[in-house]
Amino acid sequence: MGDEGQGMTKPILRALAGEAVWPPPLWLMRQAGRYLPEYRAIRAEAGDFISLCINPKLAAEVTLQPIRRYGMDAAILFSDILMLPWALGYGLRFAEGEGPVLPPLRDAATLATLDSARVPGAIEPILETVRRVRVELDATRPGETALIGFAGAPFTVACYMVEGHGSKEFGAVRGMAYRDPALFGGLMDILTKATIVYLSAQIEAGAEVVMLFDSWAGVLPPLLFAAHVIEPARQIVAALRQRYPHVPVIGFPRLGGLSIADYARVTGVQGLGLDTTVDPALASALVPGPVALQGNLDPLAVEAGGPAMREATGKILAAMRGRPFVFNLGHGIVPSTPPENVAALVGLVRAA
Amino acid sequence: MGDEGQGMTKPILRALAGEAVWPPPLWLMRQAGRYLPEYRAIRAEAGDFISLCINPKLAAEVTLQPIRRYGMDAAILFSDILMLPWALGYGLRFAEGEGPVLPPLRDAATLATLDSARVPGAIEPILETVRRVRVELDATRPGETALIGFAGAPFTVACYMVEGHGSKEFGAVRGMAYRDPALFGGLMDILTKATIVYLSAQIEAGAEVVMLFDSWAGVLPPLLFAAHVIEPARQIVAALRQRYPHVPVIGFPRLGGLSIADYARVTGVQGLGLDTTVDPALASALVPGPVALQGNLDPLAVEAGGPAMREATGKILAAMRGRPFVFNLGHGIVPSTPPENVAALVGLVRAA
Numbered sequence: 001m002g003d004e005g006q007g008m009t010k011p012i013l014r015a016l017a018g019e020a021v022w023p024p025p026l027w028l029m030r031q032a033g034r035y036l037p038e039y040r041a042i043r044a045e046a047g048d049f050i051s052l053c054i055n056p057k058l059a060a061e062v063t064l065q066p067i068r069r070y071g072m073d074a075a076i077l078f079s080d081i082l083m084l085p086w087a088l089g090y091g092l093r094f095a096e097g098e099g100p101v102l103p104p105l106r107d108a109a110t111l112a113t114l115d116s117a118r119v120p121g122a123i124e125p126i127l128e129t130v131r132r133v134r135v136e137l138d139a140t141r142p143g144e145t146a147l148i149g150f151a152g153a154p155f156t157v158a159c160y161m162v163e164g165h166g167s168k169e170f171g172a173v174r175g176m177a178y179r180d181p182a183l184f185g186g187l188m189d190i191l192t193k194a195t196i197v198y199l200s201a202q203i204e205a206g207a208e209v210v211m212l213f214d215s216w217a218g219v220l221p222p223l224l225f226a227a228h229v230i231e232p233a234r235q236i237v238a239a240l241r242q243r244y245p246h247v248p249v250i251g252f253p254r255l256g257g258l259s260i261a262d263y264a265r266v267t268g269v270q271g272l273g274l275d276t277t278v279d280p281a282l283a284s285a286l287v288p289g290p291v292a293l294q295g296n297l298d299p300l301a302v303e304a305g306g307p308a309m310r311e312a313t314g315k316i317l318a319a320m321r322g323r324p325f326v327f328n329l330g331h332g333i334v335p336s337t338p339p340e341n342v343a344a345l346v347g348l349v350r351a352a
Numbered sequence: 353m354g355d356e357g358q359g360m361t362k363p364i365l366r367a368l369a370g371e372a373v374w375p376p377p378l379w380l381m382r383q384a385g386r387y388l389p390e391y392r393a394i395r396a397e398a399g400d401f402i403s404l405c406i407n408p409k410l411a412a413e414v415t416l417q418p419i420r421r422y423g424m425d426a427a428i429l430f431s432d433i434l435m436l437p438w439a440l441g442y443g444l445r446f447a448e449g450e451g452p453v454l455p456p457l458r459d460a461a462t463l464a465t466l467d468s469a470r471v472p473g474a475i476e477p478i479l480e481t482v483r484r485v486r487v488e489l490d491a492t493r494p495g496e497t498a499l500i501g502f503a504g505a506p507f508t509v510a511c512y513m514v515e516g517h518g519s520k521e522f523g524a525v526r527g528m529a530y531r532d533p534a535l536f537g538g539l540m541d542i543l544t545k546a547t548i549v550y551l552s553a554q555i556e557a558g559a560e561v562v563m564l565f566d567s568w569a570g571v572l573p574p575l576l577f578a579a580h581v582i583e584p585a586r587q588i589v590a591a592l593r594q595r596y597p598h599v600p601v602i603g604f605p606r607l608g609g610l611s612i613a614d615y616a617r618v619t620g621v622q623g624l625g626l627d628t629t630v631d632p633a634l635a636s637a638l639v640p641g642p643v644a645l646q647g648n649l650d651p652l653a654v655e656a657g658g659p660a661m662r663e664a665t666g667k668i669l670a671a672m673r674g675r676p677f678v679f680n681l682g683h684g685i686v687p688s689t690p691p692e693n694v695a696a697l698v699g700l701v702r703a704a
Contacts, residue, residue: 168520171652171686178656218570218607221650221682222631223664255570257609258634279574282610298573300523304530312575330573334523 008143012073015324016209016248016270018290023352024317024325025073027148028302028342030332031066032078036339038065049094050086053079056128063133067145069339070346073326074146074209075133077202079126081152081213084191084198085161087122089115104164104172108183114190119197127205134206148250149207151198153214154191154232161187170219177224184228192232196239203244211250211273212236218255218275225259233267241268250294254331261286276330280319289324296330297345303334305341310348317352360495364425367676368561368600368622370642375704376669376677377425379500380654380694382684383418384430388691390417401446402438405431408480415485419497421691422698425678426498426561427485429554431478433504433565436543436550437513439474441467456516456524460535466542471549479557486558500602501559503550505566506543506584513539522571529576536580544584548591555596563602563625564588570607570627577611585619593620602646606683613638628682632671641676648682649697655686657693662700669704 009017011025033039042062046052053059063078082100086092090113095101105111130149137145151157160166162173162184177184199210217229230253237249252273253263264272264287274283274295283293301312316327327349333342361369363377385391394414398404405411415430434452438444442465447453457463482501489497512518514525514536529536551562569581582605589601604625605615616624616639626635626647635645653664668679679701685694 166520168518169683171655174650174652175656178650178653178660179658181660218629221628221648221653221664223667224650225629255607255609255629257607257629258612258631258638259629260610276573277570277577277607277609277611279610286610296573298526298530298576300526301530301573303523304527306531308530308533312573315575331521 010073010143010146010208012146012326013208013248015292015326016250018292018324020289020323020325022321023350024320024327026327026346026349027072027074027076028066028329028333031070031072031076031342032062033333034335035333035337035342036065036069049080050092053083054125056125056132059126059129060132060136063129064136067137067141070342072145072346074148075137076148076211077126077130077133077150077207079129079150081150081157081215082160083123083126084119084151084157084194087119087198088190088194089113089118089122090161099166100160102161102164105161105187106172106176108186111183111186111190116190116194116197119194120201123198123201127201130202130205130207146208147206148209148211149199149202150211150213151195153212153217153229153253154188154195155220155228156214156216157191158184158187158228159216159219170216174219174224177228188228188232192235195232196236199236199240200243203240203247207247209248209250209271210240211252211271214251214253217253218257222259225256226262229253229256230259230263230266233263233269237268264291271326273328274330278330280316284319284323292324292326293320294326294328296328299329299331299334299337302329302341302345303337305338305344309341309345313345313348317349321352362425362495362498362560364498364678365560365600367644367678368602370644370676372641372675372677374673375702376672376679378679378698378701379424379426379428380418380681380685383422383424383428383694384414385685386687387685387689387694388417388421401432402444405435406477408477408484411478411481412484412488415481416488419489419493422694423493424497424698426500427489428500428563429478429482429485429502429559431481431502433502433509433567434512435475435478436471436503436509436546439471439550440542440546441465441470441474442513451518452512454513454516457513457539458524458528460538463535463538463542468542468546468549471546472553475550475553479553482554482557482559498560499558500561500563501551501554502563502565503547505564505569505581505605506540506547507572507580508566508568509543510536510539510580511568511571522568526571526576529580540580540584544587547584548588551588551592552595555592555599559599561600561602561623562592563604563623566603566605569605570609574611577608578614581605581608582611582615582618585615585621589620616643623678625680626682630682632668636671636675644676644678645672646678646680648680651681651683651686651689654681654693654697655689657690657696661693661697665697665700669701673704
């Protein structure tokens with residue numbers, strides 16, 4: 001750490017500093033996951049999902065599996081966006097086949113149970129995972145693979161807490177934002193502050209990049225998007241950049257549509273994640289460098305492989321050549337993806 | 353019909369012809385629906401949902417209920433986007449509390465069971481509803497309320513047929529589009545042609561505007577969006593405009609994000625529906641007149657009512673003043689909406 005010369009700076013860090021690195025660095029959302037047999041073996045050993053997230057030995061191993069297999073340019077901490085509410089003492093469980101389940105947060109009394117003082121202690125096993133992965137990457141992939149830490153963005157975390165589970169539209173969340181802006185604002189404020197604490201701790205533990213996943217940003221109309229997606233991201237980026245000016249932040253306002261250009265400009269992120277629906281050429285025109293774009297191949301094109309994957313990958317590479325860019329998917333790898341399709345994709349991007 | 357002078361042309365038809373009518377004409381998606389006690393009474397009488405859709409007397413009554421209550425500028429045929437696969441002889445049922453259920457279409461043999469020759473006969477009760485509503489509107493609201501017919505856009509209908517039910521991501525559909533473009537293209541082709549037949553028949557029966565609902569357009573990456581959202585809409589608009597040059601078409605590529613400007617330009621629609629996530633000022637800049645924009649208040653803002661509804665409505669009206677525009681929601685009214693909030697909304701728009 002710190003002893004590499006400029007020529008040894010990891011490709012993804014160069015791209016996130018505004019350099020048009022080519023072929024582009026790549027990693028894939030959910031690159032550590034159920035499509036890999038070695039992941040499924042560890043998952044079976046770990047017990048439930050939360051136990052895996054707070055087991056530094058196993059979580060570090062899972063984080064590193066796709067690096068060993070594919071030599072990705074980034075490892076992303078294996079964890080879950082809902083580990084922050086868990087760290088705040090909020091009930092969380094993962095029900096088999098139906099995703100996360102939490103007690104729905106609908107009143108000030110429940111909001112008052114969130115305990116920010118619990119966070120530093122609760123996240124310790126997650127930070128230990130970060131430390132272990134960083135040590136391993138420094139030993140085995142110096143100058144190559146960077147470590148990305150992450151958190152769910154406050155709005156997306158609030159979505160699950162208020163609704164109590166996943167949803168297509170998150171109507172209860174929007175309803176609360178309209179009907180009781182003080183209550184919803186209070187929740188957003190607690191989550192924004194806790195996210196700054198959480199990401200700062202990941203950086204201190206060795207994360208070289210952090211990413212903010214706003215998976216449900218796309219359910220919001222423009223007024224609420226500005227207030228609950230852009231503004232908290234702006235606050236988080238400002239706080240992190242003040243403390244850690246050399247650690248880039250990637251924002252991912254999924255399905256942000258026409259609002260992604262505003263998001264990039266106002267928040268001051270160094271990288272902008274594009275979801276699958278975004279036309280890469282249009283995004284490139286709307287969001288000029290030095291902001292690096294990251295994305296956005298459809299995971300279903302990787303699952304299909306073959307000519308469909310080649311065509312879609314080629315379109316993205318052609319649109320992004322000559323600008324700061326990190327190749328990725330526009331959403332996570334789906335579990336039914338053949339691992340050999342991922343290998344073929346890595347080959348396509350490396351040959352760009 | 354046909355005997356009104358220019359001054360008597362219905363406001364929504366003037367807006368869809370490119371005129372900046374002010375205050376803007378308004379109607380609301382799902383204005384006939386469960387939030388209305390008079391709807392729930394009919395629904396209980398009708399039996400299952402499909403039975404209501406093919407009962408001309410009750411379907412016409414339900415279509416007219418919000419016109420009597422609020423004096424909307426348009427009535428929209430009460431029906432469902434999946435009545436077209438139903439008319440093609442494809443199994444459809446509405447399971448209580450879980451939405452539509454269909455046999456998943458995954459192979460050429462199943463595709464071959466679709467019977468386009470069944471459509472004209474099967475849709476007859478729906479056309480009878482259109483005739484009855486038109487007669488009633490001509491008698492009671494001459495020069496005021498227009499009748500909108502509609503269909504699900506081929507991609508959205510294909511989503512339900514391939515997946516077999518609703519979904520967040522419609523992965524099976526995208527997977528088929530990538531892996532078996534011939535099979536998926538065959539389905540899209542049948543649906544596109546049947547949609548032209550279906551909408552033409554609605555126009556012959558008295559629909560003065562038709563709307564194409566592409567509710568799941570937003571799950572597609574740009575290449576598939578161009579092929580399966582924009583291109584079928586272009587074909588449908590071209591065929592209808594050739595036969596019925598005075599009947600405007602409203603396209604609604606929901607969650608189309610950055611691609612909605614392309615959609616408007618390439619398809620040649622007279623009206624473009626905006627979903628809740630679109631910034632109205634940005635859309636107004638991207639899609640110039642004479643195309644009329646339609647939208648896009650968040651239905652949850654109507655459910656909340658009060659200052660939140662006033663603020664969001666005011667923003668939309670301010671952005672749309674001076675251009676062809678039809679006030680609407682960005683998605684359907686939610687069942688928990690108090691009917692008096694809808695009345696208040698109508699008052700706000702009428703006073704613009």
